[in-house]
Amino acid sequence: MTDTSILTIAVAQYACADNAETNLATAERYIAEAGAAGARLVLLPELHNTPYFCRREDPAMFDYAEPVPGPSSRRLAAAAKNAGVVVVASLFERRAAGIYHNTAVVLDSDGSLAGRYRKMHIPDDPAYYEKYYFTPGDLGFTPIDTQVGRLGVLVCWDQWYPEAARLMALAGAELLIYPSAIGWDDADDDAEQARQLAAWQGVQRGHAIANHLPVVTSNRVGVEGGPNAEIRFWGHSFVFGPQGETLAEAGTDGALVTAELDLHRSETLRRIWPFFRDRRIDAFGELTRRFRD
Amino acid sequence: MTDTSILTIAVAQYACADNAETNLATAERYIAEAGAAGARLVLLPELHNTPYFCRREDPAMFDYAEPVPGPSSRRLAAAAKNAGVVVVASLFERRAAGIYHNTAVVLDSDGSLAGRYRKMHIPDDPAYYEKYYFTPGDLGFTPIDTQVGRLGVLVCWDQWYPEAARLMALAGAELLIYPSAIGWDDADDDAEQARQLAAWQGVQRGHAIANHLPVVTSNRVGVEGGPNAEIRFWGHSFVFGPQGETLAEAGTDGALVTAELDLHRSETLRRIWPFFRDRRIDAFGELTRRFRD
Numbered sequence: 001m002t003d004t005s006i007l008t009i010a011v012a013q014y015a016c017a018d019n020a021e022t023n024l025a026t027a028e029r030y031i032a033e034a035g036a037a038g039a040r041l042v043l044l045p046e047l048h049n050t051p052y053f054c055r056r057e058d059p060a061m062f063d064y065a066e067p068v069p070g071p072s073s074r075r076l077a078a079a080a081k082n083a084g085v086v087v088v089a090s091l092f093e094r095r096a097a098g099i100y101h102n103t104a105v106v107l108d109s110d111g112s113l114a115g116r117y118r119k120m121h122i123p124d125d126p127a128y129y130e131k132y133y134f135t136p137g138d139l140g141f142t143p144i145d146t147q148v149g150r151l152g153v154l155v156c157w158d159q160w161y162p163e164a165a166r167l168m169a170l171a172g173a174e175l176l177i178y179p180s181a182i183g184w185d186d187a188d189d190d191a192e193q194a195r196q197l198a199a200w201q202g203v204q205r206g207h208a209i210a211n212h213l214p215v216v217t218s219n220r221v222g223v224e225g226g227p228n229a230e231i232r233f234w235g236h237s238f239v240f241g242p243q244g245e246t247l248a249e250a251g252t253d254g255a256l257v258t259a260e261l262d263l264h265r266s267e268t269l270r271r272i273w274p275f276f277r278d279r280r281i282d283a284f285g286e287l288t289r290r291f292r293d
Numbered sequence: 294m295t296d297t298s299i300l301t302i303a304v305a306q307y308a309c310a311d312n313a314e315t316n317l318a319t320a321e322r323y324i325a326e327a328g329a330a331g332a333r334l335v336l337l338p339e340l341h342n343t344p345y346f347c348r349r350e351d352p353a354m355f356d357y358a359e360p361v362p363g364p365s366s367r368r369l370a371a372a373a374k375n376a377g378v379v380v381v382a383s384l385f386e387r388r389a390a391g392i393y394h395n396t397a398v399v400l401d402s403d404g405s406l407a408g409r410y411r412k413m414h415i416p417d418d419p420a421y422y423e424k425y426y427f428t429p430g431d432l433g434f435t436p437i438d439t440q441v442g443r444l445g446v447l448v449c450w451d452q453w454y455p456e457a458a459r460l461m462a463l464a465g466a467e468l469l470i471y472p473s474a475i476g477w478d479d480a481d482d483d484a485e486q487a488r489q490l491a492a493w494q495g496v497q498r499g500h501a502i503a504n505h506l507p508v509v510t511s512n513r514v515g516v517e518g519g520p521n522a523e524i525r526f527w528g529h530s531f532v533f534g535p536q537g538e539t540l541a542e543a544g545t546d547g548a549l550v551t552a553e554l555d556l557h558r559s560e561t562l563r564r565i566w567p568f569f570r571d572r573r574i575d576a577f578g579e580l581t582r583r584f585r586d
Contacts, residue, residue: 120573125565140576160568162455162503163577171585195536199502202537206499209492210455243488244495272418275453280413281581283433284456288574292464 005264007148009175010039010085013237014254015222020049020064024072027089028079030256035083037258040109040148043088043237045220046156046181047102050092052220055229057132065094069113073105081111086146088153090179092133093118102134104153104179106144115144119155120164127185127229130157141167149174149263152213156180159200159217163287165207169276174263176207178217183233197234205244212269214247214261215240221254242266298557300441302468303332303378306530307547308515313342313357317365320382321372323549328376330551333402333441336381336530338513339449339474340395343385345513348522350425358387362406366398374404379439381446383472385426386411395427397446397472399437408437412448413457420478420522423450434460442467442556445506449473452493452510456580458500462569467556469500471510476526490527498537505562507540507554508533514547535559 012030016023027044034042047053049072053061066072068091080087086109093103093116102119118137122130141164143150152173158164159178168176182200184193208215220233235252239259247259270276286292305323309316320337327335340346342365346354359365365384373380379402386396386409395412411430415423434457436443445466451457452471461469475493477486501508513526528545532552540552563569579585 120576121571123571125567136573157571160503160566161572162459162499163572163580166455167577167579167585170579170582195538198538199536202495202498203502204499205495206455206497206503209496210453210499243492245488245491273453274418276584278414278416278450279454279456279583280429281583283413284460284581286460286463287456287580288577289463290572290574291569292460 005262007261008039010034010042010256010258011218011237012044012256013219013221013235013250016048018051023049031079031083033256035085039258041086043216043218045218046090046179052181052224054130055127055225057129065092065100068093068105077107077111080107084109086148088177099135104155108146114146117153121157123157127231143171143173152176154178159204169211176213176215180219183231205240208240209244212242212266214242242269298555300554301332303327303335303549303551304511304530305337305549306512306514306528306543309341311344316342324372324376326549328378332551334379336509336511338511339383339472345474345517347423348420348518350422358385358393361386361398370400370404373400377402379441381470392428397448401439407439410446414450416450420524436464436466445469447471452497462504469506469508473512476524498533501533502537505535505559507535535562
């Protein structure tokens, strides 16, 4: 007997090469592998078609951008259909001359474009100069409906914002999904690196618990960049269940990990600890302020 | 040399008796012990003056309520002054006939009443019938200024709400503080009990990380109640640093734990990972909706 509430999902983490052709071939291999493993959804890393070009500001890097739909999204859609898997991809989207987005693209398992999410929170710190490249998203925090459910797709820096996770949950998202590109600066000592990785997982575990939703997060692996702008992507992609429990976790090497999610579990938990019933929405208005001074 | 940014704090967890006199004597002992240990702030458990009377609905229980300021708050204020410690207490406040609050009371180290916080999120589930007893707070999410800093004092069920933590952080809170009363139902198996405890700590670790603030949380210990309404309070009071790192944690027995907080650390972290700079306040308006349907 098949329990129809059980959804097997997969997360791929890998090092990205400097050309789209190599990276698309890698993505296709992981998509096929996910399908063969029985997964019905697979998540790829952030900006998997390119090197992490945001390590410095260079106008030539905009050449990496591509339209959506476009050649890459169509090729990923064909791979999704072939494997019978929903693919959450991440592309550098050229929307118009001068408007480029960091966009998560969801290809449904029938090969259709289910939807896109344009990264809302854009970081900018040494070696992650994303504000130069990415226009902030204007599609809001809107889940994407697919054959495996309503997906709360967000991107990387969004993962530090409880507001983003909550808005997706309030719109009926059944999963929170974060393609990511985050790594260590070797100038930090081991203890600081450990705290950063724990914080990255910890804040997302918090979103799982607060919203009673599974959280699925990918990352890149490997080292990119030269002196003063080198990033050692830390991998450690994971799947958390709706109580924040770890269901799958990768190490620092390339990997495909899978997990089984019971999508009925969220409602069970929301009956036992009914957080959504009690939100003091009458007192939340100042969440739209920068600071309450 | 003394580093003035280092603040030693203490958390007391203990079993509460059925009368205020015994419980106040216990509180006074822990306050004195905290002062002797060099702490400048001590947190007591939720509703430490009484048994956890919310296990059932009984009009007679309102006799436990008391005005603030009142005899108990004055006695705790004297203990705070004697020990030279800021005390975060938790009382069943009688505001008027028919209006009773679950109120955190902050006694400054000079013995003055620094302020109060009336629990905003009121739970109600089997054995925690708080909606019967507690009128929802109407003071909002407003930090309380003391001689050791600006305290983001919240109470128990509030700890599941990222919105509450964020609103305190946006109002300049330097610490998040949660007196709590939470425990296991022995009808749940060991794995479920472990997930609940981990979820309780995990969601609050998320608040620490998302806001780059220390989180200080107390709990009760011991078993209260009879058949069908028994609670085994799980203790495990803790102090997390502003990256979510565990600085102190108690077990399931009565204990006073201490930790040293570096209050400069929050700003250092906010410069490295500047979450507050990037909040998409233009897209957060629907956080004031029940559900986005």
